[in-house]
Amino acid sequence: MVVSGSVRLLHLNGFTFLPLLAALTVFAPFQVQAQESSPPAAPNQVQPLEGTETNELRPLTQDNSLLSLQGGQRLMSEASSAVSAQNYALAMKKLQDARQVFNQLSNFYQELAGSFSGIDNRISDTQRRKAVETAQMRDEATYQLALVHRAQNQPELAVPLLVQIIRSQNPTRDLGKKAYQQLFELGFVDSPYPRTGNNSPSSSAQ
Template sequence: MVSFSRILQPGMFSFIGAAASIALMAPSAPAAPTTAEFTTEGAPQATLLAQLDDGLGLAAGETLLAEAETAIDSQDYDLAIRKLQAARESLNQTSNSYQDIAEAFTGIDADISGSLRTSARDSAQLRDRATLRQALIYRAQGQAELAVPLLVEIVQSQGPTRELGLDAYRQLFELGFVSRPYRRTGSEDPSTAIADVARPLNQDDNPTGIRAAKLLMDEAADAHAAGDYGTAVARLQTARETLNTSSSYYQSLFTTFTGIDRRVSTEMREKALDAAELRDQASLRQALAYQAQQQSTLAIPLLVEVLSSQNPTRDLGKQAYDQLLEIGFVAQPYVVTEETATSP
C-alpha cells in the first residue's frame, strides 16, 4: 500500500476549501476593507457591519438564511441553495475580516481583540449552519456527491465533538461515505438509529466514492478489451477524479479525528490510502489506453504521476517506470532487489 505521506493530490483535481483554523475561522483570502464614513470632525460614524447593506455582517447572513428557509417552505429549493451559498460566502468573508482585525489588535487591546474573535466565531458558526442546511437539501434531492464535500467541511471546521460537527459526521455515516460511527461521550451511537436505512453511497448507481470509482474502472476495462479506448479513457479519467477527491476527504477526516477517536481516525487513514492506491491504478490503466492509441505524450505525465506517488520499489511504481522505459522516455532499466523492495 502506498505510504500515507506520499498521497498526492494533483493540481488538476481541486478539493474542498479548507475549514476554519482557529475556533471555526476559515482560512480563505481576507475580505477587502470597507471604507468607513466620517463626520465633519473626522471621527468615524458608529456604523456596524450589521447595519451595512453590502452583503457583509452577521445580520446580512441571518437575512439570507431566513430567505433560504422561506424558499424551502415554498419548495423552491434552487432559490434556497442560492441563498444558502450566498450566506456561506458572506459569513465566511465576515469571519475572516473579524479575525484579521482581531489579530491586528493582539497585544495592543485585549478587549477589542477578544470581542472581535467572538464575532469571528459567531460568523463561522452561522456559516457552518448554512453549510449543513445546504448539504441536507442536496441529500434530499439525491445529490450525495454535492453533499459530501460540504459535510466534510463542517466536520473539519467544527470538529466532531460539537453538535454541528457531530450532525455532519452522522450524515456522512448515513450516506455511507464512512463506515464507522462516531459516538461522542454520553451521546447516542448513530448506528443504532439508522440500522435499516439504505446508505446511498454504497449503491451501485452512486456517483461518489470508492465503490463508484471501482464500477467506472470495470466499465473502462470492458471498453479497453473491446478496443473502445476513447470510452476507457473517459471512464478512467472520471474514476481518477472521484478517487482523488475521496482520498482528500478521508485525509481531512483523518486529521480531524486524530487525538479524538483512534478507531475512526485509523479507518479514515486506511480509506485515504485505499482511494489513493486505486487512483494510481486508474492512472496506470489510462496511460496504457493512451499507449494503445499511440498517444505516448499523454501517457507519460500519468506514468510520472504514478511513479512519484508510489515510488519505484512498489509494484505500481515499477510498472509505471517499465512503461516509461518501453516508451523510450527513460533509458536505464530498474531491477527491484530484496534490499530495495517495499511490501505492498
C-alpha cells in the same frame, strides 16, 4: 287591534324561523362527519416515511452512488469493457472519471483522518486506511489510462501519468516498477529498473 297585530307578527316570525331551523338540522350532521373524518394532527407529531428503509437513508452506500468505492469500481469495469471492444474514447472517459472519484475520496478520507487525530484515534485510523486504499485505486486507474494513451500512440499523454504513479507509489512497489517499465519502453528513461547483474545496487526499501 294591538292583540291582532301581535298575533300576525308572531305568525310571520314563526314562518321565518322554520326554514332556518330546517337548514341547521340538515347541515349539522355533515359538519360533524367532516370533523370526525380528518382529526387535527397532534402538535410536534412526526409522520413516518412510508416504504423507507434504513439503507435508503445512506445514499452513498448504494451501488449506484458515484462518490464511493463501488462507483469508482463500476467505472473501472466499464472502462475494461470499452477497451475489450476497442472503444478507446469511451475507455479514456471512464478511466478519467474513475481517477477523479478515487482521488476525491482519498483526499476526503485524509482530511477526516487529520481532523479526528488526537480526538478519536479509531476513526482517524479507519479514515487513513481508506485514504490509502482509494489512493491505490486512483493510481491503478491512472496506470490503465496511461496504457490506453500508449495504445492510441499518445506517449506525450502517457508519460506525465506514469511519472505521477511513480511519485505516488514509490519505485520499489509493484505498480511503481510497472510504471517505470513503461517509461523505459517508451524511451523516456535510459536505465532499466530494477537493474540486473553486478550493476544492481542493494536497496533496503521494500
